[in-house]
Amino acid sequence: MTDCKFANYTGSATTTPESDTSIKTVVMTPVIPDVNLDKVIAALNANVKKNIYKDKTEHKTLYKKGDAKPEEQSLGFCAHYVGTALAAGGGTLNGNQNPNEKDRPEAAKNWGCLLKRNGFKELTTKINLDPNFNEPDYTPTKGDAVVIQDYSGDPNTYGHIAIYDGTQWVSDFKQNVHHATTHPPVSKSQALEDSFYPGGGYRHAKPQPSYVIYRKSDWK
Numbered sequence: 001m002t003d004c005k006f007a008n009y010t011g012s013a014t015t016t017p018e019s020d021t022s023i024k025t026v027v028m029t030p031v032i033p034d035v036n037l038d039k040v041i042a043a044l045n046a047n048v049k050k051n052i053y054k055d056k057t058e059h060k061t062l063y064k065k066g067d068a069k070p071e072e073q074s075l076g077f078c079a080h081y082v083g084t085a086l087a088a089g090g091g092t093l094n095g096n097q098n099p100n101e102k103d104r105p106e107a108a109k110n111w112g113c114l115l116k117r118n119g120f121k122e123l124t125t126k127i128n129l130d131p132n133f134n135e136p137d138y139t140p141t142k143g144d145a146v147v148i149q150d151y152s153g154d155p156n157t158y159g160h161i162a163i164y165d166g167t168q169w170v171s172d173f174k175q176n177v178h179h180a181t182t183h184p185p186v187s188k189s190q191a192l193e194d195s196f197y198p199g200g201g202y203r204h205a206k207p208q209p210s211y212v213i214y215r216k217s218d219w220k
Helices: 035-048 078-088 112-117 186-197 200-204
Strands: 009-014 025-030 119-124 145-148 159-166 212-213
Touching: 035 078, 035 159, 078 159, 112 119, 112 145, 112 212
Parallel strands: none
Antiparallel strands: 009 025, 119 212, 145 159, 145 212
């Protein structure tokens, strides 16, 4: 479980009389914003059709900020796209693990605490098959988020983050599993993992990178 310390709190404090030298008791709880699920998903799916971050020169085609792009093509800015969608739904991008952090974490792999800051809770760190039904013990639900660590040999070391829109995982592109036709997964649970891993480097890494799936139950 990730231990998170947040910057912004509301709460109450009680103190003992001056004659009592015991330490005062302070009770604080983080402010959880109201986040609208439909607005988050709408923003996520609208933004994958364009470059909303900055000029990208690594691809054969230069997508300047604001340019249209294929929705199936990643620009490598998954955290920015997910953060922009959360903000569109009313989420906060402040209050990460570092109390002095005033904006979203740069690396996607460090977004677990910020998701918790928005009311998400850790759901699972490994998809397994139910021994009774031979089916995965996890079914993606609209609004679920996955945070994936980088893998050995990953050139950027930033990891990945994506949100499930009710049909597929979306980050800065609409993720797909077309590779499964030529590289079929060995199990249904592996097929689910393949669906949120953003590329072959993640899917074929040995060992595969760890991940945490988060779910928010109090959407607005």
